Amino acid sequence: MAGDPPRPAPDPRRGIPPVDTVLRDPEVVDHVARLGRQRALGVAQEVLGLARHGALPPAAVVDEVAARLGDLDAPRGTRPVLNATGVVVHTNLGRAPLGEAATAALVAAAGYADVELDLTTGRRGRRGGSVVDALLRAVPEAEDALVVNNGAAALLLAMTALAAGREVLVSRGELVEIGDGFRLPDLVGSSGARLLEVGTTNRTHRADYERALADRAPAGGAGQDRGPGARPDVAAVLKVHPGNYRVTGFTSAVPVAELAPVARGAGLPLVVDTGSGLLEPDPALPDEPDARSALRDGAGLVVASADKLLGGPQAGLVLGDAVLVERLRRHPMARALRVDKLTLAALGATLRDPASAPVSVARRAPADELLARAEALRATLARRGLAAEVVPHDGRVGGGGAPGVPLPGWALALPEGLAGPLRLGDPAVLARVHDGRCLLDPRCVPPAQDAVLAGAVLAAAGRAGDVTSGVPPTGGRPAR
Ligand SMILES: *Cc1c(COP(=O)(O)O)cnc(C)c1O
Numbered sequence: 001m002a003g004d005p006p007r008p009a010p011d012p013r014r015g016i017p018p019v020d021t022v023l024r025d026p027e028v029v030d031h032v033a034r035l036g037r038q039r040a041l042g043v044a045q046e047v048l049g050l051a052r053h054g055a056l057p058p059a060a061v062v063d064e065v066a067a068r069l070g071d072l073d074a075p076r077g078t079r080p081v082l083n084a085t086g087v088v089v090h091t092n093l094g095r096a097p098l099g100e101a102a103t104a105a106l107v108a109a110a111g112y113a114d115v116e117l118d119l120t121t122g123r124r125g126r127r128g129g130s131v132v133d134a135l136l137r138a139v140p141e142a143e144d145a146l147v148v149n150n151g152a153a154a155l156l157l158a159m160t161a162l163a164a165g166r167e168v169l170v171s172r173g174e175l176v177e178i179g180d181g182f183r184l185p186d187l188v189g190s191s192g193a194r195l196l197e198v199g200t201t202n203r204t205h206r207a208d209y210e211r212a213l214a215d216r217a218p219a220g221g222a223g224q225d226r227g228p229g230a231r232p233d234v235a236a237v238l239k240v241h242p243g244n245y246r247v248t249g250f251t252s253a254v255p256v257a258e259l260a261p262v263a264r265g266a267g268l269p270l271v272v273d274t275g276s277g278l279l280e281p282d283p284a285l286p287d288e289p290d291a292r293s294a295l296r297d298g299a300g301l302v303v304a305s306a307d308k309l310l311g312g313p314q315a316g317l318v319l320g321d322a323v324l325v326e327r328l329r330r331h332p333m334a335r336a337l338r339v340d341k342l343t344l345a346a347l348g349a350t351l352r353d354p355a356s357a358p359v360s361v362a363r364r365a366p367a368d369e370l371l372a373r374a375e376a377l378r379a380t381l382a383r384r385g386l387a388a389e390v391v392p393h394d395g396r397v398g399g400g401g402a403p404g405v406p407l408p409g410w411a412l413a414l415p416e417g418l419a420g421p422l423r424l425g426d427p428a429v430l431a432r433v434h435d436g437r438c439l440l441d442p443r444c445v446p447p448a449q450d451a452v453l454a455g456a457v458l459a460a461a462g463r464a465g466d467v468t469s470g471v472p473p474t475g476g477r478p479a480r
Contacts, residue, residue: 015058016051019044025062031069042424043068046464072424082429082453084422086409086441088362089399091179093430095307095314096399097358097444102312102349109345128344134351135319138279141295142302143322146329147315147347151275151305152178153337154316156191158271158303159236161331162324164192166235169212169268171204172197173253174240184240196232203252206262209237213266236271237263239299241289243275243401256289260298269300269324276401277310277317279354284364285309285402291319300324308399311357312350313343362444363397363407370409373442373450377412380454386461389413393432395443411441414457421460429456 017025022044023032032040047064050056056064081093089095098106109115118125126132128147135145148154159168168188175197177183185195198208217231239259254262256272263270278290288309291302301324306315316337318328328334339347350357374390381388393411396402411432419438422429432439445453 013052013054013058016048017058017061019048022048022062022065025066027062027066028069031066031072035069035072039072039424040065040069042420043072046421046424072426080427082427082449082456083444084411084429084440084442084453085432086393086395086407086411086439086443087398087432088359088395088407088444089308089397089401090430090444091399095305096311098313098346099311099350099356099358099361101353101356102346105345105349106313106342109341113341113345115341115344128339131344131348131351134348135317138351138354139291139295139319141292142319144320144325146318146325146334147306147339147344148318148334148337149316149339150307150314151273151277151303151316152182152187154303154318155184155271155273156187157328157331157333157337158301158318159188159191159193159238160333161328162193162269162271163235166193167196167216167232168193168236168238169196169198169209169234170238170240171199171208171253173199173201173204173251174238174242176240176242188238193235194232196234202250204254205252206254206258209254209259209262213262213268216266234266234268236269237266238271238273240273241275243288243403255297256294256299257297263300264298269321270298271301271303272299274302274304276308276399277304277306277312279310282309285397285405287405288402291317295320301328306347306350308401309359309363309397310350310354311359313346315339315343315347358444358446362395365395365407365409365443367408367410370442373447374410374412374440377440377442377450377454377457380451381412381457384458386414386458391439393439393441395441407443409441409443411439414438414440418457418460418464421464422456425456425460425463427452427456429453429460 019041022028023040044065047056047061047068051058051061083090083093116125116127131147132145136142148157175185188195196212198204198212213234215231216234237259239256260270272294274289274291274294276288278288280292281290282288291304294302299320301318301320304317306312306317318325354360378388378390390410391413393409395407395409397405397407414437416433416436416438419431419433422431432441442450
């Protein structure tokens with residue numbers, strides 16, 4: 001043989017393994033089990049992107065993926081995330097972040113605590129009594145209050161205790177899906193109460209409620225003979241604030257002040273689900289209902305979430321008439337829905353100063369402060385050679401609250417390819433990907449963490465390499 005014929009230069013991308021092969025490699029597979037496929041997939045795709053750009057020999061892909069996965073901590077249950085989306089109550093990020101006071105209260109309650117003990121007498125005390133007192137101070141219109149596991153639990157308990165086996169009157173326009181497929185009608189249905197719908201999707205009038213009530217069986221006479229065509233046995237009137245969407249155009253709903261006399265005239269409790277947990281009116285959110293106004297307008301009970309606009313831990317609030325609250329408290333289901341001492345501690349601290357809760361602070365952050373922070377971040381990144389642009393950006397309340405209310409502010413715009421590496425960093429950073437850009441809105445990032453955010457961006461840019469130079473990470477080829 002006189003030597004091999006000359007071969008064409010090999011395509012450096014030829015030997016790149018498909019992503020599934022990488023994830024099944026014995027070197028990698030344990031990490032996938034530990035970190036979860038989704039996280040491992042993101043890392044593998046990042047490394048494959050480097051190989052496709054010739055920044056890594058194909059033969060080194062598996063080692064590199066294994067090394068990077070090995071560097072990532074095993075999930076510690078939950079990992080802290082810097083929320084750079086501008087969405088204040090971010091459901092996928094655990095809704096309201098707790099402030100310093102609430103966090104300190106939570107830590108203080110971690111050991112033994114006077115949850116059901118009166119330290120002055122040494123006798124058994126009312127569980128969570130100081131939190132109920134704080135709620136009644138914040139909402140003087142309420143005679144009594146109860147704290148349960150979340151807003152859905154508060155509604156479920158109210159419907160079970162007041163209307164199981166009977167009918168609840170509700171407007172058709174208020175039968176909402178809360179999120180993640182949970183629908184209010186199903187929730188109420190699981191209490192054993194039956195919904196009696198009135199009105200239409202876009203319009204419900206006072207006369208609709210009145211007609212339905214005039215139609216019902218006389219008090220006490222129903223329940224025995226419930227054959228087809230039996231007249232409904234209405235036990236309560238329910239009003240729900242559909243917080244996560246807005247019906248616009250030709251619409252009409254009956255406000256609490258108008259519905260309350262109708263319910264009262266029929267001798268029925270009016271339960272108002274305000275959802276968002278505002279305790280008093282907020283001029284910045286004119287369409288959000290609040291507990292004080294609803295009770296003043298005649299609601300018998302208000303139920304709400306504690307971890308939306310109130311900015312507390314996950315909990316459900318029940319506020320209102322003492323007899324009704326006591327019926328809920330005495331129901332056997334109340335025990336199954338009660339909150340733990342950590343929730344009570346964090347909620348008590350939040351109620352002491354709701355304006356300082358991170359949700360309130362982020363919601364009210366002045367646009368010029370956000371601009372200054374975005375500018376400072378841009379300058380820090382520019383000094384390290386990473387170019388970014390400061391752009392106007394509206395934050396949002398989120399969490400099924402105040403849809404359509406923009407929170408004007410500013411964001412830093414970076415290449416879209418940074419969003420993935422930012423999510424996988426430590427701390428993880430969640431950006432908003434919009435219009436082909438990765439937007440970092442400082443609104444929900446505690447100002448003390450601005451330097452950490454800058455560091456996370458630089459680290460992500462370093463790991464992303466040329467992914468950030470505008471070249472799509474797949475190099476124009478499918479991932480396998
Ligand atoms: C959010 C919401 C709920 C559910 O509250 P959780 O705290 O998520 O259980 C119920 N009703 C309304 C109107 C809501 O907005």
